[in-house]
Amino acid sequence: MAGVLALLALLLTGCKVDVPDTDVxxxxxxxxxxxxxxxxDHVSDQDRRGTTGNPLGxxxxxxxxxxxxxVGTPAGYDPLVGCQTVNGMDWFIPEAxxxxxxxxxxxxxxGRVPAVEVRLxxxxxxxxxxxxxxxxxxxKHTKVVKSCS
Numbered sequence: 001m002a003g004v005l006a007l008l009a010l011l012l013t014g015c016k017v018d019v020p021d022t023d024v025x026x027x028x029x030x031x032x033x034x035x036x037x038x039x040x041d042h043v044s045d046q047d048r049r050g051t052t053g054n055p056l057g058x059x060x061x062x063x064x065x066x067x068x069x070x071v072g073t074p075a076g077y078d079p080l081v082g083c084q085t086v087n088g089m090d091w092f093i094p095e096a097x098x099x100x101x102x103x104x105x106x107x108x109x110x111g112r113v114p115a116v117e118v119r120l121x122x123x124x125x126x127x128x129x130x131x132x133x134x135x136x137x138x139x140k141h142t143k144v145v146k147s148c149s
Contacts, residue, residue, distance in 0.1 A: 015050065016050040017064040019068060020068065022068050023070075028113065029070070031141055035114075035137060036056055039058050043065055044130045046061025057069065065118065066118070067119075069116050070115070071115050086131040088135065089131060089139060091108065093127070102122055104121050106118075111144055111148070113143050116138050118130060
């Protein structure tokens with residue numbers, strides 16, 4: 001019986017998505033915890049999945065759409081090139097992610113504390129559906145400090 005339970009636990013753990021850690025400032029941890037708890041059950045018509053690793057993250061679908069809360073400034077950051085506003089939420093998307101429909105998109109909220117990153121596999125492009133699905137929850141649990149415009 002113990003062997004069956006161990007196998008079942010291994011199988012269930014294998015179905016979870018490993019969310020990479022973030023170095024979240026202590027002052028932002030509670031906002032991130034609240035955000036993750038309140039996230040929707042579906043993003044881009046994909047069901048929410050269990051996660052391991054970073055407790056301040058979430059995932060949906062297979063391949064997984066992965067959200068991390070409390071991230072720093074993204075690589076290649078240039079708000080003049082990649083700032084997009086959808087449902088009142090500003091997002092930074094690197095130029096390569098905006099132009100090549102065959103690549104995964106890494107989008108990061110712009111001007112919000114804590115910042116939120118969403119990695120969206122190319123299969124779910126365009127990223128607008130995910131942006132819309134996440135906007136209200138992110139807006140409720142983060143604070144605006146600047147905007148694209």
